[in-house]
Amino acid sequence: MALTTRRRAVGTLAAALAGAVAVPSYARADSPRPRPRAVRPLRQAHAHNDYLHPRPLHDALSHGFTSVEADIFLVDGELLVAHEATELDPARTLRALYLDPLSALVRAGHGSVFPGHHRPLQLLIDLKTEGATTYAELHRQLTRYRAMLSSCVRGTVRLGAVTPVISGDRAAREPMEAQRVRHAFYDGRLDDLGSPAPASFAPLISANWTQTFGWLGTGAFPAAERAELRRITTAAHAHGQRVRFWGTPDTPGPARDALWNELLAAGVDHINTDDLAGLAHFLRARG
Template sequence: MENTVSEKKIEPQVTVVDIEEGVPRSQKCKTRVSRFGSVLRKSFQRSDKSEASPWPKLVRRTLYLLTVTLCLAVIGYVIYHALLLALVRRISPPAPPTNGLTEIVTSWVEPGTVTPAPPSWLPQFSRDVQPKAIHSHNDYWRRVPLFDALALGITGVEADCHLINGELYVGHRVVDLRNSRTFRSLYLDPLTSILTNQNAANGVAPDSTINGVWDVNNTQGIVLMTDLKTEGFATLAAVQKQLEPLRQKGWLTYWNGTAIVPGPITHVGTGNTPFAAVLNSSYGNSSYRSVFFDAPLDNLSSNLYNTSNSYYSSVSINKVFSGKRKIARGGLSKTQVATVKSQIEKASSLGLVSRYWDLPAWPVEKRMTVWEQLESLGVGMLNVDAIEEATRWNWKWCHVLGLTLC
């Protein structure tokens, strides 16, 4: 019996791998595919004819899966857009306050085109308007110069001045100048009317304080910046001469030889304004000065500029970051932020108000990113062209869920 068992031959175990060792690659692939197909067929093959077919169950499960996926997609879609609408409502600007300024903006016409001229002041002039540290760049381009900015709470306006035949015209280029658009008609006459009415005695309790434009903060002044486009000395002298009535009323901020005496209007000269004429002219000297220089923000190391002669300290941001250092779409880089921070801190240490002009205008998200970065770095005045976006929209929330909402 034992001999019979020993005489049995043990057949070697042969695996699929051993079989395929000598088979070409293409045949190996066919073998694997056919084996997979065989397994798949067996999985659906009924060993007993009484067994139910697995196909209905598979179809039902597939339909269930598709239904659940579709429901989740719809729920996600609804939540996404509900959140989006809630954010839009949150950042959308409220209705502008009803006051004298909004009425003036609505009824404003070009100076000299109608008689009598529309008023420059109405009761409750700037009620509910909060002043903001924003500069209206090239303000004369607005539909309503000066008043559009004031209605939004902007505390800095800019007028480009051209001295031609003894008159100061306001416009960006010579071809833009018109007889009706003068420094006096667009800015000085309206400001005179505003401050005269804001300081009118109420007949009950006389107040020696000089009131400014803002009802909510009567001590908050505005900056009137003149960007001189023609020869500096003569143009500045003409500006100073036209400001004389405001100066006599005590409405201009001035240096008294030892300190700054604030007024409702701070006059800042830029463009072709000569620094020498700011320091000494027929309207000012070392003991009195009512015009202040726009000092170069990127060149304050000489210590020539301080609160006795300067107010703004400005520079084109494209001058600071040009060529390979140009601002990227995502805003200021870490190196650029460090540069801006050092310049702002230097200006602040001298008592000057830092301002960057020529900021990115497009794309919108780049502009708003730079705005936010400058504010977070403590810039003294945010220079803007899009005054509506900068003042009424909550632009720090304008880019949400991959969409631009402002």
């Protein structure tokens, strides 16, 4: 979406915020928050555009996903979750869909999102509006939930039940780097591999699969591309960073399975999908 079109849609939505809005049951602060059933967490499972599922967050957790993604827009001082500005709904705030439910789950789980496990949940937050101002409001909101969040104080990381990682508009990087105390981390790019940015700042390296590789799962994986994939994961892991690719094929079938198998074999840390059940079945079948 063009920036001017996005701003026009955001401005139109801002006027609606003052009106009466029917809040869906899953977003109400007083609605019951079902705990996910006791399921083994899947460390490679990442729910791309998680908020598009019928029960944001809860559907992913019920399948064992340990990473979920939410796109946010800053509108009239509030952080709204949507994929496009034309889809904004004042009831669908970051707090209502993610921060409040996670806080309730962590309290009920005695410090963990996952019953019987203490693996942190990665909350990947993609900034769709200007990065510096959007991050400033996000930091203000995250501070209220700091008891459950991972944090970085003067370069020292303390892991919590939930680890926010900031992606999207890159203008957020400078204000984040200037902070002595952060409750969020930065989503790096391939250019950050081997850069001075430490894993305490950028623990995740993300890239568009189709801008780096031509293979989409059909036929043999070219040897040069397999070597490049393993070079990327090896370099990231040597610096304590994790790797994620977006834009990988997501249509069920042999091509997707073949590509997912190569990602696992190369040590890619997060596999992107909109098909929660499909990836959960794939990972559990492979132990």
